[in-house]
Amino acid sequence: MNSFEDVFEHVKKYCIDVGDIGEVALKLWINALEPQELNGSDAIFHVQSDFQKGVIINNYEKLLKEAFKTILGFDINLIIITKTEEPVNHQVDFEEIEQKHLQLEKSFETAEYDYTFDTFIVGRSNEFAYAACTAVAKDASKGSTYNPLFIHGPSGLGKTHLITAIANEMRKNNSALNIIYVSGEAFANELIDAIKMRKDTTQFHDKYRNADVLLVDDVQFIAGKESTQEEFFHTFNKLHQQGRQIVLTSDKPPKDIKTLAERIRSRFEGGLIADVSTPDYETRIAIIKRKAELLELNIPHEVAEFIANRLKTNIRQLEGAVKKLKALKHLAGSQPSISMAQSVIRDILNDDQPIPITVEKIIAEVSNVYGVSPEDIRSSKRSSQISNARKVAIYVVREITQMPLQSIGLEFGGRDHSTIVYAINNITAGIKKDSNLKELVEDIIKNIRDKGK
Numbered sequence: 001m002n003s004f005e006d007v008f009e010h011v012k013k014y015c016i017d018v019g020d021i022g023e024v025a026l027k028l029w030i031n032a033l034e035p036q037e038l039n040g041s042d043a044i045f046h047v048q049s050d051f052q053k054g055v056i057i058n059n060y061e062k063l064l065k066e067a068f069k070t071i072l073g074f075d076i077n078l079i080i081i082t083k084t085e086e087p088v089n090h091q092v093d094f095e096e097i098e099q100k101h102l103q104l105e106k107s108f109e110t111a112e113y114d115y116t117f118d119t120f121i122v123g124r125s126n127e128f129a130y131a132a133c134t135a136v137a138k139d140a141s142k143g144s145t146y147n148p149l150f151i152h153g154p155s156g157l158g159k160t161h162l163i164t165a166i167a168n169e170m171r172k173n174n175s176a177l178n179i180i181y182v183s184g185e186a187f188a189n190e191l192i193d194a195i196k197m198r199k200d201t202t203q204f205h206d207k208y209r210n211a212d213v214l215l216v217d218d219v220q221f222i223a224g225k226e227s228t229q230e231e232f233f234h235t236f237n238k239l240h241q242q243g244r245q246i247v248l249t250s251d252k253p254p255k256d257i258k259t260l261a262e263r264i265r266s267r268f269e270g271g272l273i274a275d276v277s278t279p280d281y282e283t284r285i286a287i288i289k290r291k292a293e294l295l296e297l298n299i300p301h302e303v304a305e306f307i308a309n310r311l312k313t314n315i316r317q318l319e320g321a322v323k324k325l326k327a328l329k330h331l332a333g334s335q336p337s338i339s340m341a342q343s344v345i346r347d348i349l350n351d352d353q354p355i356p357i358t359v360e361k362i363i364a365e366v367s368n369v370y371g372v373s374p375e376d377i378r379s380s381k382r383s384s385q386i387s388n389a390r391k392v393a394i395y396v397v398r399e400i401t402q403m404p405l406q407s408i409g410l411e412f413g414g415r416d417h418s419t420i421v422y423a424i425n426n427i428t429a430g431i432k433k434d435s436n437l438k439e440l441v442e443d444i445i446k447n448i449r450d451k452g453k
Contacts, residue, residue, distance in 0.1 A: 004038040007071060014067035021063070025368050025447075029056050030064075033080070043068060043076045053080050055371045115164035121290050123283030126158060129274035133162045136245060137169035146272040148236075148246040152253045153276035156314035159249040162276075163215050166247055170213060180211040184221030188228040195227070208235045212244055219248045219268075224259035233264055240267070279315065284308040287315060291322040297329060299336050302407050306341050317348050324348075338407055339363075357400055357448055359411045365448050366393040369440070378413045394420055395427035396444055 012030055015021045021030065033056065034046040047053050056064075061078055068076045117137070122130045129151050136149050151159050167179050182190075187208075194204040208214065214235070222228045239246055250257065253275070254268040279287065285308045292299040299322070311317045324344040325336045339359035346358070363374045370389035377390045390412065397408055398420075409415040431438040 004035045004043075007038065007068075008033070008035045010071045011064065011067040014070060015060075015063055018070075019063040019067070021060075025365075028369065028371065029060060032056070038076075041074065041076050042079055044079045044081070047080055047082055050082055051371065053082055055368070056080060058373075059368050114168070115161045116168050117165045119290065119294065120158065120161055120165060121279075121283060121287045123279050123286065125277040125279045125283060126162075129153075129162060129276050132272055132274045133166050133247075134169075136247060137166045137173075147240065147243075148248055148268065148271035150248045150250070150254065150268050150271055150273045151276065152250045152273065154278075154313075155251055156316040157276045157278065158315050159276060160217055163217055163247055163249050167213070167215055177212045178210065179213045179215065180208060181215040181217070183217045184219040187216065187232065188222055188225050191228055191231050201231070204231075205235075209238045211239060213247070214239055214244065215247045217249050218251070220250045220252065220257050220260075222260075222264075223257050229261045229264055233261065233267075236264070236267055246271075278313050281308055284312065284318060287318050288322060291319050292325075295322060295326045297322065297326045297336070299325065300410075302404070302410075303336050303338055303341050306338050307345065310345050311348065320348055321345060337411055338403065339411055359397055359401070359403075362397050362400065362448055363393050365444055366396065369444060378411075380413065391423040391427050392441060392444070394423040395441065396448070398424055399445060400448060 012026065015030060016026065029052065032047050032052050036044045036046055038044075047056065057078075057080060064078055065076060068078075117130075117134055120130065132146055132149055133151070136146055151162060153159055164181070167181050170177055170179055191201070191204060194201045222232055236246065248268065253273060254260065254265045257265070285304055288299065288304045288307055292304075303325075307318065307321050311321060321341070321344050325340055328340050328344065329336055337359075342358035343360060360374070363377050366389050367374050367377060370385060370392070372386050372389050376386045377393050379386070381387075394408060394412060397403060397411070398405070403411075405417050405420045409417060409420045412420070427437075427441065431441060
């Protein structure tokens with residue numbers, strides 16, 4: 001590399017190969033930069049207009065700096081000046097905004113609901129377990145006929161909610177009850193500490209064997225631990241003989257818990273066993289709506305449907321999606337939309353699930369190509385450039401996502417059905433007549449799909 005121009009050619013190649021910049025965006029914006037001088041750590045360029053300068057800084061500054069650092073081995077200051085102004089260092093610091101976003105999102109992610117029967121959504125997947133839990137909670141003083149009650153099912157389906165709801169209902173009805181709630185892992189660790197630290201388990205025995213109600217979450221953790229199982233066996237026997245209520249949860253039924261002592265397994269199987277399974281579509285919708293209600297968040301039905309169709313196996317994922325939507329709603333100042341939901345789901349989806357192409361991504365890509373802002377596309381502005389960008393964006397959204405026309409209208413500033421139909425038909429007709437438009441739209445769609453892989 002003998003010149004600044006040579007360096008910039010390598011930078012452009014990096015933007016294509018690593019930054020996934022499409023050919024259209026490269027031609028319109030990156031090639032608009034005229035390299036002037038590499039003065040120490042200052043990379044100085046000329047552009048023709050303030051408009052070009054704004055688009056490049058807002059959309060490509062970070063990538064360009066990254067490319068220069070990779071090629072040159074040090075950080076540079078990107079200085080872009082129009083031919084009518086003096087050199088100015090334009091650096092935009094979004095750190096404060098990003099930090100605010102993260103803090104807000106975290107506050108809603110950690111928000112907890114009261115685990116009561118009122119906040120539990122009942123469906124075909126859990127109705128038997130729910131009925132058993134409510135029956136147990138009604139008469140804890142002398143132990144129910146469902147003793148022990150053993151609830152099993154995969155993680156994230158509401159077992160902890162149910163067992164906690166039992167405790168909350170019992171305390172509400174009788175505050176004098178000695179209710180002990182513990183995880184299987186905590187029980188094992190507490191026993192180990194008692195043995196190691198005190199060499200005397202009397203206090204440990206007294207705590208658990210004098211309980212009126214013993215609730216053990218994830219009891220499978222005691223399996224394979226000889227001393228823990230021995231202690232749990234005697235605790236279980238004493239409580240059960242005295243008619244004290246015992247409720248247990250596990251990720252699998254007793255027969256499938258490997259390394260569980262047979263005498264403990266037989267006692268687990270001597271009570272009532274209830275399972276919780278993956279919620280069906282209707283239940284998932286109800287869960288989303290209820291969690292949103294608890295967070296005082298109004299979720300449009302089509303957004304709830306979108307989430308329910310993509311997060312199918314875990315209630316915690318549904319709750320997490322609602323909490324993130326609440327955070328985004330506060331940050332953006334707008335009601336939850338499908339594009340918001342897409343952004344949220346992207347963070348929640350398992351690695352083996354495809355990353356969705358969001359409306360936000362599509363609008364951003366079209367914005368870059370046409371040199372307008374996403375806000376312009378969603379606005380009521382009617383300049384030729386904005387109007388064309390808007391119609392192309394609507395067309396591409398429909399082409400890629402197959403979203404209902406009404407939902408697309410909501411994403412574009414609340415436009416009605418007829419406006420969306422007109423935009424799609426206009427671009428469809430234009431593609432047939434104008435080869436340049438056809439090529440441009442095809443490039444946009446290809447770039448978006450390539451980035452979504």
